[in-house]
Amino acid sequence: MSSTSSTTTAAGTADGTRLTLDIWHPDCWGLQATEAVDAGLLVHTVHRTVEETVKGHFTVYADTTAQLDEFVTFADESPLTHSTVELGQRSTGTAPSPGNATRELFVEYEPEHSISDTLVSHGFIHDVSVRVEGGVEHWPVFVADGRTEIQDRLETIRAQTDAEISISKIASADGDSPGAPDRTDRLTPRQREAFELACDRNYYAWPREISTRELADELDVSKTTLLEHLRKAEAKLLNPDAA
Template sequence: MSSTSSTTTTGTGTADGTRLTLEIWHPDCWGLQATEAVDAGLLVHTAHRTVDGTVKGHFTAYADTAGRLDEFVAFIDESPLTHSTVELGQGTGGTASDPGNVTRELFVEYEPEHSISETLVSHGFIHEASVRVEGGVEHWPVFVADGRAEVRDRLEAIRAETDATITISKIASPAGDPSGVPDRLDRLTPRQREAFELACERDYYAWPREVSTRELAEELGVSKTTLLEHLRKAEAKLLNPDDA
């Protein structure tokens, strides 16, 4: 397990450094297995080595419902790849800055070989903001003090060492978005993001609208009521003025 978004941006990596968002899968990771098995996600805040050589990390687990979150936390706790799971609080309603409707703070202890964090650091990738884990993929916002050619070489070395699958979903120069400021889409659950992005692609928010809610719901394979609920919650999180 490790210590944000799929839209590609443009920018110029220079000798002064490059900002990237990496999408990563690697073997034997309890977080990847948990988010692939249960429709929920993790935000990874901090992780540190203990005196016993294990890793303890602080996470926010999130899901659409309390029942789904219970299932998710139970999967993590029962995983053979974790030593212990300590809950800081029971499930609560998410705020506008939370990625899910229900969240829970966790401390999880595990072995360092089940993380790719130290390998990234050893190859010069500096972790810039919370890592998001959803659908069996880790989304790493990182900075590396090299241009694009050197970044490619470093990523190839990591792939070879860890048998990881790594793709770049965002790339920008150091003058791009400030570090530590999350993409607003990271506030959304996978279902909310899927509904919102599809609505944008189909010009649902254009005037006049190019697609109906019924058509969007059919394309997503959900009811019209469910689609509208996803869009309503996505819009509330994206438009919250307190975080503008």
């Protein structure tokens, strides 16, 4: 996985900056699991145990329960985890769940296999749940510095952890948080990939600049599968109560 150049949407200020960091780092069970299995992961809370290991609360999401089973098996058998406790279906509550199927997990592992402590020690404050998809962690964070200091800190973290880090969003502290609710977070990885490609290729323009068949060929799926992904993505984006 190669590091990409940082892109920004707005400049940070001396009063503080909100960022979304896209991160890959070595020896992470969550990165390996989401790269091996077509599923995503939400990281809610992570705590140190009395044994000085780390125990985290996660939601795994996917298109099917079979993919959830595959993910849980991968996590449980990973040499990077000590234990995996499955809690079952996530309660929907008032917040929409991502994907079509979700499951709650508690996973215990070694702290050096997480980048969380390193980010915090360099002033990057975790904002909302971290999303992990396709072997990349997406961290919404706040840091009380401007852009020059941020770049210096990120270079230090890269050197310390051998991590690959790019900035996908940046805004001033009084602007919208990059972790603010976004309905695209409710899409499965396949739905998001199909919808974003459709937007990039002006599938929704009039007249359309790409056919359904051409779009399906780019994704290497059947036309029926593409239309199913787009239909479900559109339903979730247009209807807050859609499954």
